[in-house]
Amino acid sequence: MKNIRLAALTEREKTVVRVDSVCIGEGFTVIAGPCSVESEEQTIETARAVKESGADALRGGAFKPRSSPYAFQGLGLKGLKILKRAKEETGLPIVTEVVDSRDIAWTCEYADMLQIGTRNMQNYSLLKEVGKTDRPVLLKRGMNSTIEEWLNCAEYILNEGNPNVVLCERGIRTFETYTRNTLDLSAIPVIRELTHLPIIIDPSHAVGKVSLVSQMCLAAVAAGADGIIVEVHIRPDEALSDRDQTMNPGQFCEMMKRVRPLHRFMDGLR
Numbered sequence: 001m002k003n004i005r006l007a008a009l010t011e012r013e014k015t016v017v018r019v020d021s022v023c024i025g026e027g028f029t030v031i032a033g034p035c036s037v038e039s040e041e042q043t044i045e046t047a048r049a050v051k052e053s054g055a056d057a058l059r060g061g062a063f064k065p066r067s068s069p070y071a072f073q074g075l076g077l078k079g080l081k082i083l084k085r086a087k088e089e090t091g092l093p094i095v096t097e098v099v100d101s102r103d104i105a106w107t108c109e110y111a112d113m114l115q116i117g118t119r120n121m122q123n124y125s126l127l128k129e130v131g132k133t134d135r136p137v138l139l140k141r142g143m144n145s146t147i148e149e150w151l152n153c154a155e156y157i158l159n160e161g162n163p164n165v166v167l168c169e170r171g172i173r174t175f176e177t178y179t180r181n182t183l184d185l186s187a188i189p190v191i192r193e194l195t196h197l198p199i200i201i202d203p204s205h206a207v208g209k210v211s212l213v214s215q216m217c218l219a220a221v222a223a224g225a226d227g228i229i230v231e232v233h234i235r236p237d238e239a240l241s242d243r244d245q246t247m248n249p250g251q252f253c254e255m256m257k258r259v260r261p262l263h264r265f266m267d268g269l270r
């Protein structure tokens with residue numbers, strides 16, 4: 001990679017990013033939960049269900065970056081408060097997206113990890129602001145971005161003094177239209193080769209169809225990812241966002257029965 005002077009580049013030991021009680025980069029981390037926080041009941045019931053199946057952390061958006069301004073935009077601060085209650089109920093650390101620098105301070109009061117979404121990967125002022133916090137950051141790959149551009153964005157965060165960055169491959173735009181995006185699984189070994197940062201996979205946004213999510217989760221395990229982030233909703237048919245790609249608790253449970261054993265098997269081969 002030319003034109004790139006990366007603190008993120010390798011030469012040092014692999015970074016383990018601590019998110020409350022969970023260490024990303026050690027073992028295999030499963031983050032699961034709804035696309036959006038819609039209500040206390042929906043969030044807490046989903047949190048309970050994913051915890052029961054072995055999830056390590058809860059995801060859920062309070063601020064939603066929607067392609068249409070007329071789509072559900074999230075509950076905002078009310079959503080953050082619901083996430084906190086879900087943590088109190090289940091003990092699961094909270095991963096949630098920030099879309100605006102003005103929301104960072106209060107999001108830090110309620111969440112354990114800040115997610116930067118694909119649409120904001122190159123929002124440099126937002127990256128610098130999360131780089132000034134003490135919260136770990138989940139940096140999703142821009143849907144139209146190269147790996148070099150992605151790593152430069154990680155660099156913006158690291159340069160502000162926040163070393164706790166986890167990369168997330170969530171699918172990129174290609175000519176294919178059957179799936180919502182194309183999951184670039186080769187990003188896993190590439191990131192391993194180039195950097196010391198952990199990488200997780202988001203198969204839900206990559207494929208956009210629930211019938212395909214489980215297989216891609218297993219593929220992520222086999223390809224050496226540090227974890228996955230998956231959309232699960234207590235009643236996917238009623239979800240206010242991303243319902244077609246969202247698992248129900250039963251589907252998530254079935255998948256988890258395969259994820260952990262496959263990870264143990266792959267670990268044995270390494």
Ligand code: PEP
Pocket residue numbers: 035061065116117118119140170202205
């Ligand atoms: C999300 O995680 O719900 C989300 C909007 O993700 P992405 O930024 O990858 O589209």
Ligand code: MN
Pocket residue numbers: 035036205231241242
């Ligand atoms: Mn979503």
